[in-house]
Amino acid sequence: MNYLTSRRQLLIGGACGAAGLLIGNWPRWAPAAPNAAPAASTIAGKAKSVIQIWMWGGPSHVDTFDPKPDAGSDFSGPLNHPIGTSVPGMQIGELLPLLAKQADKFSLIRSLTHGSNAHETAAYMVQTGRMPGDGIVYPCVGAVISHFRGQGDAYKSLIPPYIVLTELQGRFSEAGFLGSRCKPFATGGDPAAARFNVEGVVAPGISDERQRDRRELLRKLDTLGAAMHGCDELASLEQCEQRAYDLILGDAGKVFDLAQEKPELRDRYGKNTFGQSCLMARRLVERGVPYITINYKGWDTHKQHFQVMRRKLPELDQGLSALLSDLSDRGLLDSTVIWCCGEFGRTPKVLWEAPWNGGRGHYGAVFSAFVAGGGFKGGQVLGSSDAKGEAVRDDPVAVADLIATIYRQMGVDPAGTLLHPQGKHIPIIAPLPSGATPGAALNEIIT
Secondary structure, eight states: OOHHHHHHHHHHHHHHHHHHHHHOSOOTTOSOOOSOOOGGGBOOOSOSEEEEEEETTOOOTTTTTSOOGGGOHHHHTTOOOOEEOSSTTOEEOTTOHHHHTTGGGEEEEEEEEOOOOOHHHHHHHHHHSOOSOSSOOOOOHHHHHHHHHSSGGGOOOSSOSEEEESSOOOSSOSSGGGOGGGOOEEOOSOTTSSSOOOTTTSOTTOOHHHHHHHHHHHHHHOHHHHHTTTOHHHHHHHHHHHHHHHHHHSTGGGGGOGGGSOHHHHHHHOSSHHHHHHHHHHHHHHTTOSEEEEEEOOOOOSSSHHHHHHHHHHHHHHHHHHHHHHHHHTTOGGGEEEEEEOSOEEOSSOBOSTTTSSBOOEEOSSEEEEEESTTBOSSEEEOEEOTTSSSEEEOOEEHHHHHHHHHHHTTBOTTOEEEOTTSOEEESSOOOTTOOOTTGGGGGGBO
8 A cells, every 4th residue: 555645544534533523513414416407307386495393193083173062972082162263164173263263364174094003004195195015215305305405506505405493303314215315414502492402503501702712723733634725625614614614603503593583482382392483484484495394293192191291282374383383474474385284193082091191092093194395385274184083074185185285386297207326217206096197186175
């Protein structure tokens, strides 16, 4: 081996390692993106961003968006007084009064179905629109949108194009075969805390001034980097370092500083993790981030379901209603899709017996989704379940229908393809068993 070459590689490797420690959890998408999306898979879309509120665990459709008060107490439990909304004839759960006042801004899908009662399988199906088992790990909606709308010339921001507030769902591989470039950036931290400690951007207990002092000290100590400045091998590293510090110390990173918002607005969203995550999502939309997921845990209510609902539903009501009105007031709702559901619903019949003590189990036969903005009409109800909420009665909607519609609204052609690492062209949306065009079932609730 050539001594000079090996020594040069060693020095470069050492410099890269030092920069890696310096930069920390810098997003993987930072360098220029290879593998540009095929032009045939992009179309004109009405939306620029998606906010997905992922109700991890599966919310009860009966207690939220598809109440069944006439089914009796074994189905409705104590939540048997649904309320009317601003849209005549549309009722929702009694613990959602703020959303009821804004029903003209959202639509409800009451006939989603996939039939799976297993968390992992159902989460994969709802996030990807695919059945597992064919040997391919498919990307979720956020990864696909990041691939087409968050890479290369399509997206120039320093802020990651696909963000999860605040932790990954952990039920599936978000990027699938698209790889690490399309994985989400999970913020960590808590937006409701005094300071939102975003992993890799905001360091706990370290002020911006101290961060700048650290950077200056490292520059003074980095005699190797100074001596090799201009070296081709280090150019991309220096660029990555600069982008990292621009995010940490520049204007881009300030998007995560919720202290810039008025206290009364923060109060309107709710001073809890979910409410402040909704506010954070609005700020990210303002910065042009294509896809934001709020990972909203706590809906897997096998036991003491109604006690949990009396805590969770007012929290959902406050945060989601504030998000709707805030986006609308700022002229952003028309270009922002809000998609709210979980991996399935919950058993319409209450499990009163021990050990459940008034719980609800997993239920994939029929469940509901909330959609708003970005070309979705307001004040509409699509599909219905039967009198007890146990089966689809009218207009069944496959998850692939909903996902195809979101893609279309975001300018991603659901009839297009994705390039698999093995060279295969994989359809973005799988054909439906019925032979219908994916997304056609939702035509009546989009503009």
